[in-house]
Amino acid sequence: MGLQIGDPNTCIRGCCSSKSIPLHLPPSAFSLLSPIARGAESTVYEGRLDGKRVAVKKPILSTSDDLDKFHRELQILCELDHPGIVKLIAVNARPPNYLFFFEFYEFPNLSEKVHAEEWNPSINQVLMITLELAKALQYLHNLGIVHRDVKPANVLLGKDLRPYLADFGLAVHQKHLKGISAENWKSSGKPTGGFYKKSMVGTLIYMAPEILRKEIHTDLSDVYSFGILMNELLTGVVPYTDLRTEAQAHTVLEMNYTEQLLTAAIVSDGLRPALPNDESGAPSRLLSLIRRCWDENPKNRPSFSDIVVDLESIWEDRKGLESVTPMHPNLCGSVVSDASENDYAYQEDINWSNQGEQFSRKASNADGCAVNVWLDSSSDHLAYRPILSWGSFSTCGRRETMEDSHFLLPNMCNKEDIHAFGIFDGHRGAAAAEFSAQAIPGFLQASCSTRSPVDALKEAFVKTDVEFRKELDFFRKSKKVKQKDWHPGCTSAVALIVRDRLFVANAGDCRTILCRAGDPVVLSKDHVASCVEERERVIRAGGQVRWQVDTWRVGPAALQVTRSIGDDDLKPAVSAEPEITETVLTSQDDYLVMGSDGLWDALSNSEVVGIIRDTVKEAAMCSKRLATEAVARGSKDNITVFCIMEKKATLAAAMDWRLKIKNETGQKFVKSVYAKLKEQWSACRPDA
Numbered sequence: 048m049g050l051q052i053g054d055p056n057t058c059i060r061g062c063c064s065s066k067s068i069p070l071h072l073p074p075s076a077f078s079l080l081s082p083i084a085r086g087a088e089s090t091v092y093e094g095r096l097d098g099k100r101v102a103v104k105k106p107i108l109s110t111s112d113d114l115d116k117f118h119r120e121l122q123i124l125c126e127l128d129h130p131g132i133v134k135l136i137a138v139n140a141r142p143p144n145y146l147f148f149f150e151f152y153e154f155p156n157l158s159e160k161v162h163a164e165e166w167n168p169s170i171n172q173v174l175m176i177t178l179e180l181a182k183a184l185q186y187l188h189n190l191g192i193v194h195r196d197v198k199p200a201n202v203l204l205g206k207d208l209r210p211y212l213a214d215f216g217l218a219v220h221q222k223h224l225k226g227i228s229a230e231n232w233k234s235s236g237k238p239t240g241g242f243y244k245k246s247m248v249g250t251l252i253y254m255a256p257e258i259l260r261k262e263i264h265t266d267l268s269d270v271y272s273f274g275i276l277m278n279e280l281l282t283g284v285v286p287y288t289d290l291r292t293e294a295q296a297h298t299v300l301e302m303n304y305t306e307q308l309l310t311a312a313i314v315s316d317g318l319r320p321a322l323p324n325d326e327s328g329a330p331s332r333l334l335s336l337i338r339r340c341w342d343e344n345p346k347n348r349p350s351f352s353d354i355v356v357d358l359e360s361i362w363e364d365r366k367g368l369e370s371v372t373p374m375h376p377n378l379c380g381s382v383v384s385d386a387s388e389n390d391y392a393y394q395e396d397i398n399w400s401n402q403g404e405q406f407s408r409k410a411s412n413a414d415g416c417a418v419n420v421w422l423d424s425s426s427d428h429l430a431y432r433p434i435l436s437w438g439s440f441s442t443c444g445r446r447e448t449m450e451d452s453h454f455l456l457p458n459m460c461n462k463e464d465i466h467a468f469g470i471f472d473g474h475r476g477a478a479a480a481e482f483s484a485q486a487i488p489g490f491l492q493a494s495c496s497t498r499s500p501v502d503a504l505k506e507a508f509v510k511t512d513v514e515f516r517k518e519l520d521f522f523r524k525s526k527k528v529k530q531k532d533w534h535p536g537c538t539s540a541v542a543l544i545v546r547d548r549l550f551v552a553n554a555g556d557c558r559t560i561l562c563r564a565g566d567p568v569v570l571s572k573d574h575v576a577s578c579v580e581e582r583e584r585v586i587r588a589g590g591q592v593r594w595q596v597d598t599w600r601v602g603p604a605a606l607q608v609t610r611s612i613g614d615d616d617l618k619p620a621v622s623a624e625p626e627i628t629e630t631v632l633t634s635q636d637d638y639l640v641m642g643s644d645g646l647w648d649a650l651s652n653s654e655v656v657g658i659i660r661d662t663v664k665e666a667a668m669c670s671k672r673l674a675t676e677a678v679a680r681g682s683k684d685n686i687t688v689f690c691i692m693e694k695k696a697t698l699a700a701a702m703d704w705r706l707k708i709k710n711e712t713g714q715k716f717v718k719s720v721y722a723k724l725k726e727q728w729s730a731c732r733p734d735a
């Protein structure tokens with residue numbers, strides 16, 4: 048049949064065109080079969096096109112930035128024609144299905160080949176693969192294009208083990224990079240690939256020091272990544288680990304502070320992966336080439352033209368030499384299994400939620416709630432009584448694991464005017480967050496008859512911290528936790544509402560804001576080492592604070608937060624004691640937003656208020672909208688959001704929407720939300 052090239056053969060915007068590659072296809076021309084790989088930015092399927100087996104890359108297009116990116120990737124792919132670069136066969140560059148069709152490459156990608164199949168290439172095979180790749184990159188650079196994501200996972204293999212450079216999702220013309228400054232670096236597409244999929248492993252380890260310092264990516268930054276790749280192929284070792292398989296590297300690097308330390312070491316201390324040892328038989332000229340490629344100073348790195356010349360001459364030297372020497376004699380057998388047994392026991396089988404619950408049960412006395420000093424003390428029955436609805440949303444976001452936890456405790460102790468809400472953002476594992484989300488509400492309920500709200504909150508944080516660390520220690524001694532230097536922690540924010548009084552207790556970098564008369568009022572301080580007061584407090588308490596890479600960090604663990612539950616290697620400097628604000632609520636107050644730092648990384652206080660202004664004021668919907676928006680704006684963390692809304696505010700807004708929205712579907716939608724809101728209100732206070 049053959050594929051028809053349309054006239055005009057352009058994308059829907061008209062910015063991409065090609066003489067040889069059809070840019071739109073009739074739906075009958077192709078079909079998608081099963082997915083082969085799910086990346087951060089796309090899903091790759093096996094498919095059929097015009098009767099031929101193909102790989103179909105379907106980019107995730109959720110924002111208009113993503114669409115721009117699609118067109119940029121397409122423009123570049125249309126320009127390329129080289130035997131060392133994956134072959135684009137056709138494209139569907141029109142809505143609703145934006146699809147790239149590539150030649151299908153049977154073999155696993157180079158990363159899987161080395162780490163999953165544990166393939167030991169011979170020196171000659173290493174030379175062949177790196178030479179072909181270098182030629183492809185030389186071609187690319189001659190066109191003025193930088194790839195920006197050179198790594199083994201982006202190298203596909205043909206039947207004869209020929210390498211094909213793939214994934215132009217981050218490639219750009221160098222001339223366009225000139226305008227990118229550190230400010231918009233974030234949105235200009237930092238290497239994402241493995242970033243999310245395999246945490247930082249896929250990419251951080253290939254990033255040149257200048258990129259880690261957030262400077263502009265040049266062709267010489269590709270050379271750096273290529274140097275790391277060459278060494279990885281030679282040693283069979285995932286960079287910066289002494290291990291062979293990627294799954295293990297993932298564990299080594301998955302904890303935030305290790306990433307930070309690694310970044311610091313690469314940037315400031317010139318740390319690089321270990322070169323192969325003497326027994327490997329790697330030619331010394333090859334090792335010296337690798338060293339030059341990953342030189343700290345980009346100016347000392349060779350260009351790909353130099354690299355091609357070098358590799359060809361090393362290849363010439365070796366002509367006639369046998370190529371059967373196994374590459375990693377020292378990495379077989381017991382070394383591997385020992386390491387994997389000893390080092391990977393982070394996620395122990397302990398159920399930390401259960402542990403927290405047990406603790407909270409121990410703390411509570413059965414009739415504790417009968418008398419309630421909190422309500423009695425505010426005996427002013429004329430006081431303002433807000434009527435609240437609440438909703439939450441929490442997402443793993445672009446991370447692989449979820450370390451946030453939370454609790455919602457409305458009508459606490461069966462009192463309709465007392466509500467408590469808490470967010471816990473775990474780091475170095477989820478254990479502390481899971482424990483605290485159970486322990487703290489239990490503790491609060493147990494203390495409402497005996498302590499003031501402020502004392503109860505303070506004690507809840509401090510006691511939960513002590514108890515958590517005790518448990519961890521206990522498990523460590525009983526050998527249930529094998530990892531001696533595992534120090535999980537979490538930041539936490541708890542809002543306690545007692546009639547018209549709002550108490551916000553905060554330790555760490557979760558944040559709570561109140562929308563008062565349309566403007567955000569911040570009710571908590573971010574406890575991070577970049578805050579001078581906190582830094583000084585940590586130092587006074589005997590902790591160490593150092594500037595590392597891009598910000599101030601505490602202790603050898605390089606923690607950015609200065610208060611937390613857990614983190615027992617940093618106690619007492621990283622304290623669990625919360626700062627507590629007390630606010631008297633008035634009819635001016637519309638809603639409260641609480642969020643883990645994943646929300647606030649991407650949205651400012653006033654942006655949050657702005658987004659809620661444009662959202663139907665249903666608490667769960669607003670929470671979801673905020674989290675989704677934060678992900679779309681590049682937050683790469685777990686995100687938990689609570690919205691706690693006052694009836695009048697939501698009512699007024701819903702009315703407003705009903706008046707504004709004229710079309711039928713819109714009316715229907717707002718009506719259903721209105722009904723839902725009414726139901727919530729009557730559930731939370733039948734008399735109101």
Ligand SMILES: Nc1ncnc2c1ncn2[C@@H]1O[C@H](COP(=O)(O)OP(=O)(O)OP(=O)(O)O)[C@@H](O)[C@H]1O
Nearest residue numbers: 084086087088089091102149150151152156214240
């Ligand atoms: N033409 C192809 N033939 C066979 N497999 C392919 C092909 N293209 C891609 N793949 C598989 O899909 C994976 C992801 O492809 P690619 O890197 O292009 O997508 P991505 O979404 O940009 O991924 P990443 O998360 O690494 O950025 C590859 O590592 C490879 O395993």
Ligand SMILES: [Mn+2]
Nearest residue numbers: 200201214240
């Ligand atoms: Mn990729």
Ligand SMILES: [Mn+2]
Nearest residue numbers: 088214216240
């Ligand atoms: Mn990619």
